[in-house]
Amino acid sequence: MAMTGAAAALSRPLRAVLYPALVALVLLGAWQITVDALEVPPYVLPSPWRTVQTLIADWSMLGAALLVTLRITLLAFALATLCGTALAFVFVQSRTLETALFPYAVLLQVTPIVAIAPLIIIWVRDPTAAMTICAALVALFPVIANTTLGLRSVDPDLLGYFRLHRASRMQVLLRLRIPGALPYFFGGLRISSGLALIGAVVAEFVAGTGGTGAGLAYQILLSGYQLDIPRMFAALLLISLTGIALFAAMSLLARGVLRPWHASEINRE
Amino acid sequence: MSAGGRAGPSLAAVAVRGAALTYDDGTQALQPIDLGIEAGEFVTLLGPSGCGKSTLLKLIAGLLRPSVGEVRIRGAPPQALDTARHRVAFVFQAPTLMPWCRVAANARLPLDLAGMARAEADARVAEALARVGLGDSANKLPHTLSGGMQMRVSIARALVTRPDLLLLDEPFGALDEITRQRLDIDLLGLWRERALTVVFVTHSIHEAVFLSQRVVILAARPGRIVAEHIVDEPYPRQPEFLVSTRFAGHARQLQELLAQASTTADDDAAGRNATWPHGSAGREPRWP
Numbered sequence: 001m002a003m004t005g006a007a008a009a010l011s012r013p014l015r016a017v018l019y020p021a022l023v024a025l026v027l028l029g030a031w032q033i034t035v036d037a038l039e040v041p042p043y044v045l046p047s048p049w050r051t052v053q054t055l056i057a058d059w060s061m062l063g064a065a066l067l068v069t070l071r072i073t074l075l076a077f078a079l080a081t082l083c084g085t086a087l088a089f090v091f092v093q094s095r096t097l098e099t100a101l102f103p104y105a106v107l108l109q110v111t112p113i114v115a116i117a118p119l120i121i122i123w124v125r126d127p128t129a130a131m132t133i134c135a136a137l138v139a140l141f142p143v144i145a146n147t148t149l150g151l152r153s154v155d156p157d158l159l160g161y162f163r164l165h166r167a168s169r170m171q172v173l174l175r176l177r178i179p180g181a182l183p184y185f186f187g188g189l190r191i192s193s194g195l196a197l198i199g200a201v202v203a204e205f206v207a208g209t210g211g212t213g214a215g216l217a218y219q220i221l222l223s224g225y226q227l228d229i230p231r232m233f234a235a236l237l238l239i240s241l242t243g244i245a246l247f248a249a250m251s252l253l254a255r256g257v258l259r260p261w262h263a264s265e266i267n268r269e
Numbered sequence: 270m271s272a273g274g275r276a277g278p279s280l281a282a283v284a285v286r287g288a289a290l291t292y293d294d295g296t297q298a299l300q301p302i303d304l305g306i307e308a309g310e311f312v313t314l315l316g317p318s319g320c321g322k323s324t325l326l327k328l329i330a331g332l333l334r335p336s337v338g339e340v341r342i343r344g345a346p347p348q349a350l351d352t353a354r355h356r357v358a359f360v361f362q363a364p365t366l367m368p369w370c371r372v373a374a375n376a377r378l379p380l381d382l383a384g385m386a387r388a389e390a391d392a393r394v395a396e397a398l399a400r401v402g403l404g405d406s407a408n409k410l411p412h413t414l415s416g417g418m419q420m421r422v423s424i425a426r427a428l429v430t431r432p433d434l435l436l437l438d439e440p441f442g443a444l445d446e447i448t449r450q451r452l453d454i455d456l457l458g459l460w461r462e463r464a465l466t467v468v469f470v471t472h473s474i475h476e477a478v479f480l481s482q483r484v485v486i487l488a489a490r491p492g493r494i495v496a497e498h499i500v501d502e503p504y505p506r507q508p509e510f511l512v513s514t515r516f517a518g519h520a521r522q523l524q525e526l527l528a529q530a531s532t533t534a535d536d537d538a539a540g541r542n543a544t545w546p547h548g549s550a551g552r553e554p555r556w557p
Contacts, residue, residue, distance in 0.1 A: 161378075164331065165382045175367075
């Protein structure tokens, strides 16, 4: 068929961008046409074009808010990665500690952050710190779970070989467990980066802090009160784009590190 | 063999004395085994799946400890030997390479673990890779190599420590017949040129006859030694040996010994039919 022939002619990365872009084009076009044709008022549903216009017009406010949210997200993500990895190392070194502590990691994961956030905001005076902690709690679990699994997923024969050659615990960790855990670790980071953003937005909602330190969530709340729905959409768009950018960054990082040897990246070719 | 005696440092002999292995759930993997291996010998452990031949090899390596009895390598328990005196190399059924390391780094692993200076280690790796015919592949990643080449890396990794005892656990079982035969011939070359002691585990009668001076036959459930067979044929052995009547004679004898062992096991169990016991143990010796 001509279609498959044309598809085959495009390179794989190009298709990965082109196909979703086509879907976006169709959906946005339909949205724009529907809003125009039915004359839907912008305070009910703004058109895509109107959203972009608002984004540009209100950029000074929204851009500043984006920076605030981004800062909390990245801080939380870094904190979650650091703590999660550290905990995973502890778990792998000692089954006793893992057995004792793992239920609490699960507890953190299953307790809704909205429920804990007010408490953290009361305890931690500094709002940025409080929101960072909330977001980090949301992002923590995938890092712990994936990294622990990765550090454990060692070929038993290879481990036997290391033992046979009198490898120290440190040698096993550095030469075998850590490199072997990297694919799992990056899988965890990919999930956590998105969760850190979600956590940051939720924390902002709960904290409800305005003023100079206001993030995108606060802009959404404010726009809601003011019935400025186009700005709400613009803020929403920025949050989504941030999430996509984080995911893409993590995927690129994983590919850069794993591409030479790991099946998940080799098979993409 | 006087394994506990005044063995010189060049003497690598194995003594297994009454060593048995029972798992925690009470399953007896190996009944008490007595086996002595002289320095420089090429011994094959032959038997069907589940006969404990790999377990016995891991006992010799020190990867497992016997429940009762003892294993001695040049008079000392395998676990008691430090790296310098251990000089035992183990080759697994799978290549067990680190996929993130290039061929040279994989082969250098035991030297890195022992903390050898980089320059000397690299020289040894280059020599070992050249010996197994992978001189050009030092910078490749394992997944870019064929199964046979990966196995060669695994053998190079065993050679870099300059072992005097080489333990191989069905190393070529997953390879095609032609590659396997080539590696068998290479292994014999290494054994003769380096004066190694080799303990080779296989379920192939072909391979056992072609390679070894002595074949130790094991039977399953519980794992035990049932017979020994000396392959008194001269070396070097060429592929022509495989189609000689002498080869066929040895193979037939091994076949009979294996059949007897399984019949005894069946007698023990219930029936008297001459098939392998317990289904999954399978008719693995594929001699016609």
